[in-house]
Amino acid sequence: MWENLVVADLRCNELQGSIPIPYPEMWYFFISNNKLSGEISPLICNVRSIQMIDLSYNNLTGFLPQCLSNLSGALEAMSLQSNNFIGRIPNLNGNFCALIMIDLSCNKLHGPLPRSLCNCDNLEFLNIGNNQIKDVFPSWLGSLLSLKVLILRYNRFHGLIGEPAERVEFPALQIIDLSQNIFSGSLPSAYFKHWTAMKAFETYLSSYIGDAIKRAWIFSSDATFDYSMRVIAKGIQTNYSKIQGYLTLIDLSSNNFSGAIPEAIRSLKQLKLLNLSNNILVGSLPPFLANLTNLEALDLSQNQLSGEIPQELTQFTSLAVFNVSYNRLTGPIPWLRQFATFENNSYERNLGLCGTPLSRKCRDPKGLPPSTPISEKDHDSGSAMELEWKIACIGYASGLVIGVVLGNWLITRRRAQSLVKNFGRRKQRRRR
Template sequence: MSVIDISYNLFEGPIPVPGPQTQLFDCSNNQFSSIPFNFGSQLSSISLLMASGNKLSGEIPPSICEATNLMLLDLSNNDLIGSIPSCLMEDMSQLNVLNLRGNQLHGRLPNSIKQDCAFGALDFSDNRIEGQLPRSLVACKDLEVFDIGNNHIDDTFPCWMNTLPKLQVLVLKSNQFVGNVGPSDSADKNSCEFISLRIFDLASNNFSGLLRNEWFGTMKSMMTKADNERLVMENQYDLLGQTYQFTTAITYKGSDITFSKILRTIVVIDVSDNVFYGAIPQSIGDLVLLSALNMSHNALTGPIPSQLGTLNQLESLDLSSNDLSGEIPQELASLDFLSMLNLSYNKLEGRVPESPHFLTFSNLSFLGNTGLCGLKVSKGCDNRRPPDIVLHPSEKISIDIVLFLFAGLGFGVGFAISVILTWGISWSSSLTFRGTAMSYLNIVLSSICPDDSPNHLQFLRRDHSVIEPRSPGWRERCDHASKPSPESSSTQIFVPISSS
């Protein structure tokens, strides 16, 4: 066994040819400029070849396919041109990882992949590849990562890839894909279900149509964690004691990020910058492992589903530049891990939630929604609210008034009786004192009804509905006090004031 690692140096010129017994050769992150034409024919034992991050130019020599024991080939982030040698995808029965990201390769992907395909990761992103995806990829049953982002692929959504049971990363962003996503009929959802997907990136294409609620409900790996799985997506090569970690580049929290390793905790849906319309599927709320959701720059309508408030792992939510309407669901304010929110340029209205967590977001998160109001936008909300359901002030003081009235009545009656007993006046004289007592009571009750009410009547209901001075309708109630309410069963005490 032979391992040669000269990575992270400043070596220049053509890549040196290692000895024939070399199994692992890592010359990445140097300044090598080319691959010798007969390079592969001298690598009879090589299993892992890593030459990323150099300045390699020219074409990939077909001789590379003569290294028949090759399990991993990483030529990413160079300046390679030309087409991909068809033998790399059609004849390399042991090749598990092929990473050609970040070159200038063009042409079509080879379309004669054999049934014994061993690919676990294919990364062709950031090139100039065109045409359609090779349907023969269905033979790669171990494929976990497929990244064709930033190319010129002209195709429809590959529902046929749902036959790949281990596919976890599907990146189709920045191409020329067209048509609907998912099954054409909601009843045929099983024909396009991707039960293992964790990263699903369709951004910047020409996809259109509805995002079907039933289809998102088939993404089982975004709902529950699998038991006993490794935290990082990687390939382990036991014979060499080496581990190769898969990489991908996605938009995360508003920035384009290249993940040097893919954590299984990163669960992403990005369908931004397409022509999707209709409502946001409520079933997305069932994908509780989601860490990032980007549906911006489409033509989505309707309200933001309150079900998104169940996504407790969500760190990034971008629904900007759509036609969403209604209020911002209060449930979003409970997403404690949410650190990036963009709801700008929609038709949202109402008060922006004012939870402590929501107040940490930039005002730009809500820009372009003229109907929104609150602390995070330039428009204040109407602070008037319906009156709280509490006791009316008149009800609070009714008992005090009753006691006060009866005290006054008691005083008047007692005064009249004492005068009768003391002075022995006649019955006719008692009428005078009665008038005097009632006049006194009029003074006691003068704070309840105005002196200028037509009948100058004061009254009190036993159901505690007391006339309150300066309360709405108090004068009208006094003016009509002499008219008993036929529908009320409560007893009224009417006290006419003597004019004599």
């Protein structure tokens, strides 16, 4: 009886000890969110027909068996995230790679990415974030026409991201997270031109990324498997237990990217989240960012951007998070639509910025809100009348002072002339 078992779903229990070895004919083996420890036995590689393995969120250690490559012909989903695995990622040297989903994030894996991954033509999801992988940007993954999610965050990737090698690079990519690495040089504008899935969605998009491999429900309504990820979204770390099919995200933050924000990014009209913070970007805040009409979060903080915030950016209607703090921006802050909702921390440490919501007032009236409450209008009109009255008083007082001075001068002059005349007459009389 047990030999015919094809689905084992032991997720979210208190299981301890080593990993039980699946039966040879098993297809789906789910044992995540337990307290299992120890290493993965090479005996697991004898289960040649297995299609999904989920060992995530345990306390597993040791090296990943090199024989995992023997499973690549049938294995479609492999989730080993949030354990303590060490060493290199095994090569997938099988004659055929059926893998659609690979999640090795939050371990202690090191070394370069195995180039054998480019044999996985159906790969949609690759997450190796939060490891110690040391490599250059894997441009060779661009040939995978189905790759939708690429997460390399918090590793030791380094160097320039050069020109794409082919005419088509990452055409299906919707989510890319390269944050917290050591990439340098200009932002990869040449790649932006190829990311067609971020420009316009297809009408047949699934509700969630990964719907294509949900087949275990045939045997059990609870035996479903979803792609999951952990990213910085809208300024906070967010755990996605499912990934919406419409979600698009670019996170290139916390690297050493330099230069200006390239105009090529304006074509990615379906972008929801864009994070370029904590780099060395210079130049002005480009008005063409307003072309990203679906943007919900824009983080450009901790760079060296200068100039004014363009009024064109007030065209955003979905923008919930806007952060340009710790830059060198100047001038008045726009105060229209979504910009009327952003608080001080969106603009802090830009010593040249002024206007609401900052306490620093602008000399230019453009920095003031276009509409103010009635009480403020009354106050303003009262202040204006008071100012006019003071000016009038100053005018009257000035005229009075000038009049008194002129009057005294005329009186003094006439008295002097009179004295001269009287003195002259007396002198003539004495001579006579």
